[in-house]
Structures are given as structure tokens and as C-alpha cells.
Amino acid sequence: MKRRDASRYARWSALLAFTLAAITGGIYVQRLWVAHREKQNAPAPLPQNEEKQFTTLHFKKVEGDRTIFDLEASKSTDLRGEDISLLEDVKIRVFGKNGDRNDVIHTQSCRYAKTDGSIQCDGQVQFDLESAEDAARTAANAAVKPNIIHIDTTGVTFERATGQAQTVKPVKFSFPSGSGDGVGAVYHSEQGQLRLIRDVHIQLQPAPDTSAKKGTTLSAPVEMSGSSLEIDKVGHTVDLLGPATAVTSGQQVTAGEFTLLMGAEFRAQTLIAAPGSLNQQPQVKNHGAKGDSTLHADKMTAHLSPQGWTSRMIAEGKVQGTSPTGNLQADSGDMEMWPVVNQAKLLTLHGNVHVDGRDAKTGTTRSLASNAVQLTFAGGRAGVANRVTHAETLERGAMEWLDAGGIRSKLAGDKLALDFSAQGKPQLLSATGAVQSQREIPGHPTQTATSATGVAQLSAAGDWSQITLRGNVKLQEAERNAEAQQAVFARAAQTTVLTGQAMVRDAGSETHAPKITFFQATGDIEAEGPVRSTDFASKSTSLQMSPVPANLSADHMRANSKTGRAVYTGHARLWQGASVLESETIELLRPTRILNATGNVRAVFPQAPQPGAAPGSAPVWHISSGLLTYWDAEDRAHLEKNVFVQSADQKMRSPQLELFFTRTGADKQGSGGSSQISRAVGTGGVVVEQGDRRGTAEHGLYTAADEKFVLTGGTPTLFDPVEGTTTGRELTFYRADDTIVVDSGNGLRTLTKHRVQK
Structure with a gap:
């Protein structure tokens, strides 16, 4: 590497190092500043x-x-x-x-x-x-x-x-x-x-009623209280455990527990009252002007309207109600309510239903019993008494009355309907289907009756004033029974009136008439014609002119069940066996077996046959008079007023006549056979006719056994067209051989024997 390049790299390295140091210092200073600011803005130090x-x-x-x-x-x-x-x-x-x-x-x-x-x-x-x-x-x-x-x-x-x-x-x-x-x-x-x-x-709180008229009184809130409460918002239920109480205006409900079923908006729709764990039976108490009324049941369910009033109430199990005027009981009840006013509109009771009422003034009680009863109320207006207007049984029912005198009356039918007056008083009771009535009077036999329909008119006190039964009416009282198409029982008059093919029967007689009236207080029986009666043969209570029943007919009959007296008037007629009696009036006295006939009396009696006579050969006597009395026990009859007796060839007239009867086929005591004339005694001026013969005397005696007439008294006289006129102290003539015996007082002599007709 050249020296010049090495120097250049060294300068670059120094510059980079300085730059990095400057950046690092700047970041550090910034962080110190942020920490300072956060410390200033931080909350107060934490407590210890x-x-x-x-x-x-x-x-x-x-x-x-x-x-x-x-x-x-x-x-x-x-x-x-x-x-x-x-x-x-x-x-x-x-x-x-x-x-x-x-x-x-x-x-x-x-x-x-x-x-x-x-x-x-x-x-x-x-x-x-x-x-x-x-x-x-x-x-x-x-x-x-x-x-x-x-x-x-x-x-x-x-x-x-x-x-x-x-x-x-x-x-x-x-x-x-x-x-x-x-x-x-x-x-x-x-x-x-x-x-x-x-x-x-x-x-x-009731919901506001948007449909209510202006000025309408709003429903009062329902006040409830209890020992504890359970709210299930999901199940829409509220359970109020007891002792639980619900109070509205004029009404209070108590129970062991309440269950409220709530609607979608969590408004109360149904209130269920039950005994709960406390076993406290639900009770509804209403406060009224005449006193409190209460209703008990094992379970009560009230359906509530959104506005707060009760629209329907259901009671189940041992339903019992009390009020100042009566009580009720049933197995269950269903009550429909009038809107707004919390008043009953329609009450239906089921199972062993009894509705009892009592009139405080008269002491009369009434009881309606059925397996199902429905009551209709006239309420619906606030401040106005909620009266019953109609009640009816949905199954067979019975209405029973008991007055202060202990007289018990009952009317039952497949259906009963009871209408009430505007004042809420029972007014008219109608019964239909297999109707039965019953009346129990202390000291008297029970009276029962059956019919197709029945109507009872009721008094203000609630007891019946008149009961009318219609359709195949049948009545029973001890041994007496009756039938008719209609029967009317009048309480005040104490009468029973039968009309339409009426018939009454007891142990001794039977009577048919269009109308028959019974008078309870006196025991009188009145029948309006045409009347027809049958008096059954009985040793102790009936006439025995013949061992067959006696039949009677008349326009009118009046009898008395206590005295045994019966009077038939207007075209009265009696027939028994061969004996027939007609008059304006026939009176029968059962206890003494006496018959009295008055007014244009006409009778037919058989004469006792002679010994050895062929059966059916005995003559028949036709009799007329103004009055006839017959003593069945004595086999004797007394006739007065223009008495006239006629047989096939004999006639007898006298002011008074005694007829004596014998009984053919009678038992050892002389009863049980047919009554036949055995003797006739006329007094007061007797006239006897036999063929052309005519006899007169003060007294006349006829004996059937020997068919002879004996004239005595006064100047007995006998006129015969052949023998002329014969007189004597006693004249006797025989029908069989026309023999006339004259007793002049100096002995007997026979004037005619074997009379020859020219």
C-alpha cells in the first residue's frame, strides 16, 4: 500500500469514530430528557x-x-x-x-x-x-x-x-x-x-288505558307483600313466598305463596296463589256494604289485564265461599270478570257444587246443588252493586228450601235455571228433564212428584210461592198417589191443583177428573167434572153392596182424606154389581160406611131370590125418592120424599120407606156377599099396586122370601077389579098365588084363593 493511501484511511476512520461518538451522546442526552419529563408528569408515589x-x-x-x-x-x-x-x-x-x-x-x-x-x-x-x-x-x-x-x-x-x-x-x-x-x-x-x-x-302499577274515556277513574295499584321474593327474568316469573298478601281497592288476597307470570314487557299477566311450604290455603276477601265475603281454595289463579284489573280467576280444590247472605262450595271454579271494576261477570263452578242462601228476616234457607253451576252477574259499573241475574246448572241439579217452620221443599231436574230480579232477588226457577219435587212437612208423610218440566215462582225472601209441574206428572204421598199433565202447588193457599187427565188413588179409592185440587191444611180434595171414582171393595172402608168395586161419577166431587167423607154432586151416579144409584148428590162416609143420596134419587137394587129359585131369576127393584140413606154395616136403607118402588109387576109408594138387605154368598160374619132387598117397610100412607090390585094403608110391609105384602094402620084397603074393595085391620096378599088374607080383628079369613083372570 502507498503511504498516501494509508493516511487517507486513517483520516476516514477518525472521522467515523467521532461521528459515532456524537450520535451515541445525543441519544443518551435525549433519554435523560425523556426520563426527566416522565418523572415530572408521573402520579404521586405509591403508598407503602x-x-x-x-x-x-x-x-x-x-x-x-x-x-x-x-x-x-x-x-x-x-x-x-x-x-x-x-x-x-x-x-x-x-x-x-x-x-x-x-x-x-x-x-x-x-x-x-x-x-x-x-x-x-x-x-x-x-x-x-x-x-x-x-x-x-x-x-x-x-x-x-x-x-x-x-x-x-x-x-x-x-x-x-x-x-x-x-x-x-x-x-x-x-x-x-x-x-x-x-x-x-x-x-x-x-x-x-x-x-x-x-x-x-x-x-x-296498572298500564294506562288509552281507550278509556276522559274522566274515567284509573285502576288503583296492587299492593303485595311477602317474606321473600324470587325473580326469574328469563322464565318471566316472580315468586312471592308467604305469608303473602295482595291488596286492591275493596279486595285482599292471602296465601302461602304467590307466583306472578310476567309478559314480554315484564308486566304481570297471571297471579297464582298456592298454599306453599306454609300450607296456607289461598283466600280472597271482598269488602262490601253489607259485610265481607271470602273465598278459599287450594289454588287460585288470577289473569290480569295490562291495565291492572282481573280479567279471569280460577279456583281449584276445596273451593269454599262465605258471604253475609250465603255460602258456596265446589271442587273448582272459573270466574270471568267485568273490565276495569274487578267485578264478577260469569262464575262457573264444577264438582260437588253447593250454593246456599239465607234470608235474615224470614229465616228461610235455600240450597242449590249440582255437579256444575254457572252464575251470571249484572255488574260492570263502578259503584253499582254487582247482582246475580241468572244461575243455571250445567248438569243435573236440585234446589232445596227450608223455612222457619221446618218445612223442607225440593225441586230437581236435569237442568235448573234461576232468574233474579233487578234487586238481585231470586224470582223464577225453571227445571227441565226428569223433574222431581219433594216436600217434607213435620208430622206428615213426605210428598214427592215427577214430571217433564217444572217452574217455581219465588218470593222476595227466596222461598217458593208456587211450583208448576208439566208433562206426565206423578205424585206420591204415603198410600196416596196421583197423575196429571199439570200440577200447581200454591204455598200460601196450601193447595195442589192437578189438571189434564188428572187421577188420584189411595188404598180405598181412585178418582179421575179434568181437575183435582188438594187442600193441604184441611185434607179436602175437590174434583171438577166430569168426575169418575172407583171405591175398591174393602171390609173396613168401602160400601159392600157387591163384592166388586163401587163406581161413582158426577160433575163435581169434594172429599176429605182425614174424615173419609166424599160428596159427589151434579148428575151423581153410583153402581156396584147389580146395584145402581143416581141423584143430584151422593155422600159417602167411609169410616161408618154410610151413603147419603139427595135430590131426585133413583136406584136399582136386586131382590133376594126365593129359596130354590134359579140363579138370575130374582126380580130387580127400581126406586125413586127425594132422599136415600144407606147403612152398609146394617144392610139397611132409608128413603124419604115421594118414595116410589117398582119391580116387574109390583109398585109401592110412601112418604118414607125402609129397605132391608141380605147378602148372598156372605161369610159367617155376614159380609162379603151381594146386597139384595129382603124386606121393605113403608110408612106415612102406603100405596101398593100389583097388576090390577091396589092396596092402601098407613104402613106397608113387603117380604121377598114369600113375596107378600102386609098392609096395616089406618084403614087398610085393597081394591081388586074382580073381588071389589076389601078392608080390614090387616090385609095380606101373596104375589105367587094371589091369595088375600084379611084380619078383621075377629079372626082371619081368606077372600080369594086361586084367582082366575078373565
Whole structure:
């Protein structure tokens, strides 16, 4: 290398070294300046127990690919010598195990324990509970009102491992349809559930009714209280544990627990009251002007309108209701309510239903029983009494009345319908299908009746005033029964009126008539014609002119079941075997077996046959008079007023006549056979005719056994066209051989024997 080149390289090397040294010095000076500036701008020195300070803290809990919750603090400060960090502006966003939550817990300061992951927040803490669906809807449309449950409390502890937040401090909360408070709370982030520990109060606010007219009274809020509360935002439920109480204007509900089913906007839609773990049966109490009414059941469900009133109420299990005017019970009940006013509109009861009422003034009670009953109410207006307008059974039912006198009445049918007056008083009860009625009067046999339909008119006191049965009516009272197409029972008059092919029957008789009336108080029975009766043969209670039933007919009949007396008037007629009796009036006295006939009496009686006579050869007597009395027990009849008796060839007239009967085929006691005339005794001026013969006397006796007439008294006289006129103290003539025996007082003589007709 040349010397000149070496010098040049040396100069270049020195220049490069100087340049590098200058650059290195400049960098060092710059760093010193930056360090100085940072020291000036740095915060105050850390306290002795603090180690580090971070600008943010962020951690999350993840299971699989799903984030359960996410915690973020804008500032985190570690404490020297402790596993604790101070967090500021803490926000915990909870998504839940299913990712359906968007809950946010927010506070200003907390203490974070690194050992167990718990976070203690002593200051104010806010919870905003919202579903992911609601959050997405709000984010997409700013006009949508957020559906958030907001909670304010203090002293909250959040456990990182479980995602659970809790406090023992007072809690206040609000949601779109209400607000409340309690003491202590536990929040489960995985399920999105909140529990208030004790002393819970809730106020449900009705939604504004945009359709309501101006000046309409707004629905009052519902005040609720309980021992604890569970809110499930995902499941849209709120459980209020008891003793739980809900109070509205004029109504109070208590139960072992309440469950509120919330709508999409977390407004209460359904309230379920149940006994819960306390086994406290739900009860609804209504305050009315006439007193409180209560309703009990094993479970009650109230469906609430958005405006806050109850639209429907369902009661299940051992339903019992009480009110100042009555009680009810059923296995279940379903009540539809009038809007706004919280008044019943339609109540349907199912299973062993009993609805009882009582009139305080009269003491009369009434009871409606069925397996299903429906009641309709006239309410719907605030401040106006909500009265029942209609009640009906959906299955077979019975209405029963019991008055202060102990008289029990009952009307049953496949369906009952009860209409009420404008004042809410029962007015008309209709029964259809296999109708049955029953009446029990102390000291009297039970009265029963059946028909196709029935209608009961009711008094203001609620008891029946008149019951009308129609269609194939059948009645029964002890041994007496009756049939008709219609029966009308009048309470005040104590009468039963049968019309339309009416028939009444007892052990001794049967009567048919278009109309038959029973008088309960007196025992009278009245039949309006044409009347036809049959008096059955009986040794103790009926006439026995023949061993066959006695038949009677008339325009009218009046009888008495207590005395056994029966009077037939207007074309009265009796026939029994061969005996026939007609008159204007026929009176039967059953206990004494006496018959009285008055007014234009006409009768036909058979005469006792002579010994050895052929059967059916005995003559028949036709009798007329103004009055006839027959004593069946004595086999005797008495006739008065223009008595006239006629057989085939004999006639007898007298003012009075006694007929004596014998019974053919009678038993040893002389009863059971047919009554036949054996003797006739006329008094008061007797006229006897036999063929051309004519006899007169004060007294006349006819005996059927020997077919003879005996005339006595006065001047007995016998006129014969052949023998002329014969007189004597006693005249006897025989029909069989025309023999006339004259007793002149000086002995007997026979005037004619074997009379020969010319």
C-alpha cells in the first residue's frame, strides 16, 4: 500500500469514530430528557402498602364456547402484602349459561380478593336485569322502551367462581309495571335469577288505558307483600313466598305463596296463589256494604289485564265461599270478570257444587246443588252493586228450601235455571228433564212428584210461592198417589191443583177428573167434572153392596182424606154389581160406611131370590125418592120424599120407606156377599099396586122370601077389579098365588084363593 493511501484511511476512520461518538451522546442526552419529563408528569408515589396500578382489569368466566359473565374495571390497584385489588368503575355483564341474558351489575368501587375470586362492593350497586332478546330489540329500535328490572342496593359480594352476587342490605327494585323493596338479595348470574331474602313489598302499577274515556277513574295499584321474593327474568316469573298478601281497592288476597307470570314487557299477566311450604290455603276477601265475603281454595289463579284489573280467576280444590247472605262450595271454579271494576261477570263452578242462601228476616234457607253451576252477574259499573241475574246448572241439579217452620221443599231436574230480579232477588226457577219435587212437612208423610218440566215462582225472601209441574206428572204421598199433565202447588193457599187427565188413588179409592185440587191444611180434595171414582171393595172402608168395586161419577166431587167423607154432586151416579144409584148428590162416609143420596134419587137394587129359585131369576127393584140413606154395616136403607118402588109387576109408594138387605154368598160374619132387598117397610100412607090390585094403608110391609105384602094402620084397603074393595085391620096378599088374607080383628079369613083372570 502507498503511504498516501494509508493516511487517507486513517483520516476516514477518525472521522467515523467521532461521528459515532456524537450520535451515541445525543441519544443518551435525549433519554435523560425523556426520563426527566416522565418523572415530572408521573402520579404521586405509591403508598407503602400498594405495589402496582393498572389502567383496567378484565376477566370473564367461560364454559365451552359460551361466556357466562364478563367483569371489567376501569382501574385496578393491587395492595402490597395482600392478595387484594381495589377496583373502580366496576361493570359486570352477565350472559347466563344459555346466552339469553344481558344483565348488568354496576358500582363505583369494589375489593377484589385474588385467592377466592370474590368481589366485595360496599357502596351503591345497581343491577339492570334484561333478556338478550329485549336488549337486541332495543338496540335495533331506539323507540322501543327498555324492558329492564332495575335494582338499587349496597354491600354486594360477587363470587367469581359461582357468578353469584348477594347482599344483606335493603334493596329497592323497579320494573315496567311496578316497584318494590326488601331486605337482602341473592343474584344467580348463570340462571339470571334474583332472590330477595325478607320483608318484601311490591306495588303493581296498572298500564294506562288509552281507550278509556276522559274522566274515567284509573285502576288503583296492587299492593303485595311477602317474606321473600324470587325473580326469574328469563322464565318471566316472580315468586312471592308467604305469608303473602295482595291488596286492591275493596279486595285482599292471602296465601302461602304467590307466583306472578310476567309478559314480554315484564308486566304481570297471571297471579297464582298456592298454599306453599306454609300450607296456607289461598283466600280472597271482598269488602262490601253489607259485610265481607271470602273465598278459599287450594289454588287460585288470577289473569290480569295490562291495565291492572282481573280479567279471569280460577279456583281449584276445596273451593269454599262465605258471604253475609250465603255460602258456596265446589271442587273448582272459573270466574270471568267485568273490565276495569274487578267485578264478577260469569262464575262457573264444577264438582260437588253447593250454593246456599239465607234470608235474615224470614229465616228461610235455600240450597242449590249440582255437579256444575254457572252464575251470571249484572255488574260492570263502578259503584253499582254487582247482582246475580241468572244461575243455571250445567248438569243435573236440585234446589232445596227450608223455612222457619221446618218445612223442607225440593225441586230437581236435569237442568235448573234461576232468574233474579233487578234487586238481585231470586224470582223464577225453571227445571227441565226428569223433574222431581219433594216436600217434607213435620208430622206428615213426605210428598214427592215427577214430571217433564217444572217452574217455581219465588218470593222476595227466596222461598217458593208456587211450583208448576208439566208433562206426565206423578205424585206420591204415603198410600196416596196421583197423575196429571199439570200440577200447581200454591204455598200460601196450601193447595195442589192437578189438571189434564188428572187421577188420584189411595188404598180405598181412585178418582179421575179434568181437575183435582188438594187442600193441604184441611185434607179436602175437590174434583171438577166430569168426575169418575172407583171405591175398591174393602171390609173396613168401602160400601159392600157387591163384592166388586163401587163406581161413582158426577160433575163435581169434594172429599176429605182425614174424615173419609166424599160428596159427589151434579148428575151423581153410583153402581156396584147389580146395584145402581143416581141423584143430584151422593155422600159417602167411609169410616161408618154410610151413603147419603139427595135430590131426585133413583136406584136399582136386586131382590133376594126365593129359596130354590134359579140363579138370575130374582126380580130387580127400581126406586125413586127425594132422599136415600144407606147403612152398609146394617144392610139397611132409608128413603124419604115421594118414595116410589117398582119391580116387574109390583109398585109401592110412601112418604118414607125402609129397605132391608141380605147378602148372598156372605161369610159367617155376614159380609162379603151381594146386597139384595129382603124386606121393605113403608110408612106415612102406603100405596101398593100389583097388576090390577091396589092396596092402601098407613104402613106397608113387603117380604121377598114369600113375596107378600102386609098392609096395616089406618084403614087398610085393597081394591081388586074382580073381588071389589076389601078392608080390614090387616090385609095380606101373596104375589105367587094371589091369595088375600084379611084380619078383621075377629079372626082371619081368606077372600080369594086361586084367582082366575078373565
